[in-house]
Every structure is written in C-alpha cells, then in structure tokens.
Amino acid sequence: MKQSIVKIESLSHKYTRDWAIRDIGFEVDKIGILGLLGSNGAGKSTIMNILCGVLNQTEGNVFIDDIDLRSKPEDAKRLLGFLPQNAPLHLELTVEEYLTYCANIRDIEKNKIKSAVDGVMEKCGVSHFSKRLLQNLSGGYRQRVGIAQAIIHQPKLVVLDEPTNGLDPNQIIEVRKLIKEIGEERAVIFSSHILSEVQAICKQVKMIESGRMVFSDSMDAFNNYVLPDTMIVSMDNPPSVEELNAFPGVTKVELLNDRSIRLHFTPNKNISKEVIAASVQRGWELNEIMFERTSLDEVFAQLSNKTKR
Numbered sequence: 001m002k003q004s005i006v007k008i009e010s011l012s013h014k015y016t017r018d019w020a021i022r023d024i025g026f027e028v029d030k031i032g033i034l035g036l037l038g039s040n041g042a043g044k045s046t047i048m049n050i051l052c053g054v055l056n057q058t059e060g061n062v063f064i065d066d067i068d069l070r071s072k073p074e075d076a077k078r079l080l081g082f083l084p085q086n087a088p089l090h091l092e093l094t095v096e097e098y099l100t101y102c103a104n105i106r107d108i109e110k111n112k113i114k115s116a117v118d119g120v121m122e123k124c125g126v127s128h129f130s131k132r133l134l135q136n137l138s139g140g141y142r143q144r145v146g147i148a149q150a151i152i153h154q155p156k157l158v159v160l161d162e163p164t165n166g167l168d169p170n171q172i173i174e175v176r177k178l179i180k181e182i183g184e185e186r187a188v189i190f191s192s193h194i195l196s197e198v199q200a201i202c203k204q205v206k207m208i209e210s211g212r213m214v215f216s217d218s219m220d221a222f223n224n225y226v227l228p229d230t231m232i233v234s235m236d237n238p239p240s241v242e243e244l245n246a247f248p249g250v251t252k253v254e255l256l257n258d259r260s261i262r263l264h265f266t267p268n269k270n271i272s273k274e275v276i277a278a279s280v281q282r283g284w285e286l287n288e289i290m291f292e293r294t295s296l297d298e299v300f301a302q303l304s305n306k307t308k309r
C-alpha cells in the first residue's frame with residue numbers, strides 16, 4: 001500500500017527576481033505530523049500555499065494522493081484542508097454560522113452539514129461557543145475555529161501554517177493537543193519558526209532555510225543530530241574556572257553565581273556523563289545539570305557546518 005499522501009518534486013518559486021524556494025522535494029506519510037521548520041522568510045508559507053493550490057509554482061510538481069494539483073486542482077483540493085497564516089475567518093458570523101458556510105463551500109451534502117458542523121465543533125472544543133460571534137472569541141478559540149474549518153470535510157491532509165503564532169502559553173498547549181489528535185487519524189503538515197514547537201508535536205521534520213531544504217528526517221534523528229552546546233551546572237563545591245576550562249571539550253566557562261556555571265562545549269553526547277564522573281571523582285558536589293535549548297539560528301549554523309564538511 002502507498003504510504004505517502006503528498007509528493008512534491010523539484011519545487012521552485014519566484015515571486016519577482018529571486019527564488020523564494022528552490023528545488024524542494026519530499027513526500028508526506030498518510031498518518032502523522034510533519035513539521036516544516038524555518039526562520040521568518042525561509043519559505044515555509046510559499047511551500048504551503050503552493051501545496052494547497054493558493055499559489056502556482058514557477059517550477060516543479062505537487063501530487064496529492066497521486067492527483068496532479070496543477071492539472072486537476074479541484075480534485076486535489078478536495079483532499080486537503082488548509083489553515084493559512086492569517087485564518088480566513090468571517091468575524092461577523094457566529095462559530096456555527098461560519099462553519100456551516102465552510103461546510104457549504106466544501107460541498108458537503110445538505111443533509112450532512114449539521115452533523116459535520118456539530119462534530120467538528122465538538123472535536124475542536126468550541127461547541128459551548130457555537131452562538132458566539134467570532135469577533136468575540138479569544139485568539140486561542142479563533143484558532144480552534146480556523147482548525148475546525150480545515151477539517152470539516154474530513155480531508156486526508158491538513159496543512160496548518162504557524163497555527164500557534166500569537167497565542168499565549170496555555171492556548172499553545174491546547175492547540176498543540178488538538179493538532180496531535182488530528183495527526184492520529186490523518187496527515188498533518190505544520191509549520192513553525194520555533195524549534196521547541198516542532199519538537200513537541202512532530203514525528204518528522206523538514207528544515208527550510210533561504211528557500212532550500214537543509215534537513216529532512218525523523219524528529220529523533222534531528223534531536224540526535226543537533227546537540228546542545230551549552231549547559232548550566234550547579235555544584236555545592238565548584239572547582240576553579242581554570243580547572244573547568246581545562247576540562248576536555250569545554251570551550252568557555254561563565255560564572256553565573258558562586259554555585260552555578262554555564263559551560264560551553266563542543267557538542268558531544270557523553271558530556272553530561274563525563275561531568276558527573278568528574279564531579280564524583282573530584283568532589284564538586286554536583287546538584288544539577290541543565291542543557292540549554294538550542295536556538296534555531298544555532299541549529300542552522302550547526303547544520304550548515306555539517307553540510308559543508
């Protein structure tokens with residue numbers, strides 16, 4: 001059985017003179033969440049807009065379930081739901097009115113519209129706000145309605161462009177939970193410029209920078225590939241800065257207070273074991289080791305260095 005729902009071949013796009021994306025190719029599994037990671041302007045929205053038939057590519061092909069999006073756009077678009085970066089909400093409508101309108105646009109049979117709207121409101125946790133105007137909903141609830149319109153016709157593929165952007169931490173957790181549930185039944189492509197966001201919900205990751213794909217593999221492989229290069233170490237009996245500077249692999253030592261130190265080191269999977277062993281041997285009385293989150297810029301720098309090697 002075919003495993004992929006999307007096939008993208010040598011996709012390139014120019015808005016004006018320069019290439020916004022260049023030679024992008026990948027496939028997407030039928031079930032699960034694929035993260036499209038990249039800093040602002042990397043090309044994520046361009047890929048998603050082409051994939052959803054909102055933008056015509058300059059070069060390359062997109063197939064949704066083997067249907068060529070360019071030659072049979074209506075058939076291909078029936079299979080997908082899209083939440084663009086700016087959710088296409090009609091703020092003057094209630095949640096129920098808006099979703100009924102979306103169900104009509106999606107050609108859902110008249111006698112099935114009510115159950116489709118009720119089902120999707122239930123799934124996205126907005127049933128209790130069914131009669132509320134969209135303009136009176138918080139950002140988190142608006143985003144849930146945006147996701148609801150993307151899945152109302154039960155598409156095989158759901159594309160979500162930065163769906164947690166602008167939400168507060170609690171709203172982010174709720175929306176993430178919803179996306180995870182959706183990804184248990186169908187293919188989801190989710191974009192973000194925040195590394196931890198993609199790490200939290202995606203099984204597969206594609207990293208885009210300056211319009212090119214710089215990484216494509218599982219999240220586990222990404223996490224192994226991109227290792228942290230700083231950690232905070234807290235000790236009751238810390239050694240001197242000189243002693244830490246002489247520690248194998250350590251490139252810089254920063255004293256944060258009399259017990260906490262930030263160690264910069266050459267990425268190395270065993271560094272925590274080595275520090276723990278040294279602490280036991282040399283009586284540093286280690287309390288805590290905390291790896292610091294690698295920023296997207298650092299990840300990109302590490303990936304670029306590895307590609308150059």
Ligand SMILES: Nc1ncnc2c1ncn2[C@@H]1O[C@H](COP(=O)(O)OP(=O)(O)OP(=O)(O)O)[C@@H](O)[C@H]1O
Pocket residue numbers: 015016020038039040041042043044045046047085193
């Ligand atoms: N309509 C447009 N006209 C001209 N250039 C554009 C247009 N839309 C995007 N671009 C350019 O194409 C490149 C890719 O932009 P894109 O919006 O795809 O990136 P992104 O990764 O989605 O970033 P963001 O997270 O900021 O939306 C950028 O250099 C951007 O300035």
